Amino acid sequence: MQVDVLVERLERALDPAREALVPVLSDPVVMGAWAVVVAASVAVLLWDLRERNRALPSLMKAVWTLTVLYSGPFGLVVYWYAGRTQIPRDSLWRRGFRSTAHCYSGCGAGEVTGVLLAQGLLGLAVGWVAAATFGFAYLFGFSLTVGPLLQEGVGLREAVADAFYSETPSITVMEVTAIGTDLLLAADAHVGDLLFWGALAFSLSVGYLAAYPVNAALVRAGVKEGMKNPAEMG
Incomplete structure (x- = not known):
């Protein structure tokens, strides 16, 4: 019961943001322009x-x-700042951005798959949508870490343990934020509604921003490497 009360209070507190964002994310002109910008x-x-x-x-x-x-364009700016071989020097902040992007790529694919299946196609209740989407996001993000480690010759047990400790905090923060944002904005939207896709796209970037401090902290603590310095590959 206390959880329900907290959720209800949180929803009320976020009502102004929802009322401001839903019309924007439902506007065909805005979303059409966004699609063009993403393609560019x-x-x-x-x-x-x-x-x-x-x-x-x-x-x-x-x-x-x-x-x-x-x-x-936000993703492109991150790439330009942290992912190119032409970066002048590496730093904790760049390593944090690369680490978050690595997590984001897998988790984002899992989130899109989970929301599309659970909410868009199966029409499950909100709780099941959240659980299924988190499960897909975790599986995709986890696999994107375990797979490369296995290819490098790391044993399965070590690879799974390394992925669990290094990725679970980041994935959890990213997906709780992203899924919560998506359901706050479009819990009743259908796959044919523009809001369904607009809220999903918006929630992904919100999840990235929420997970960045976590990844930077993990890199600083030595739990994550932050991906290899691209300047060394140039």
Whole structure:
């Protein structure tokens, strides 16, 4: 009962934000313009990867492509700041951005899959949508860490343990924030509604921002490496 009361109070406190955002995320003109901006951002990224940053590993190219696809110009700015071989010097902040992007790429794919299946296609209750979406996001994000470790020759048990300790805090903060934002804005939306997709896109970027301090702290503590310095690949 106390949890229900807290949730109700939180929803009331966030009502002004919902009332301001829902019309924007439901506006065909706004969302059409956003789609154009995202497409342009992805095009710039792909051009830069092909012409100036071929040295980046294929995994990181995929990570940055998904990051920009989810967050458009914001993702492109993060890539330009932290992910190119031309960065002047590495730093904790850049490593934090790269680490968050790595987590974001997998979790974002899982979140989209979970929301699309649980809410868009199956029409499950809000609690089940949240649980299923978190499960998919965790599975995708976890696999994106375990897979490369196994390819590097790390044993399965060690890879799973490393992924659990290094990724669980980041995934949890990212997805609780993102899923909560999405359901706050569009819990009753259907897959054919523009709000369904607008809220999903917005929630992904909110999740990234929430998880960044966690990843920076984990990198600083030595729990995560923050991905390899791209300047060393140039």
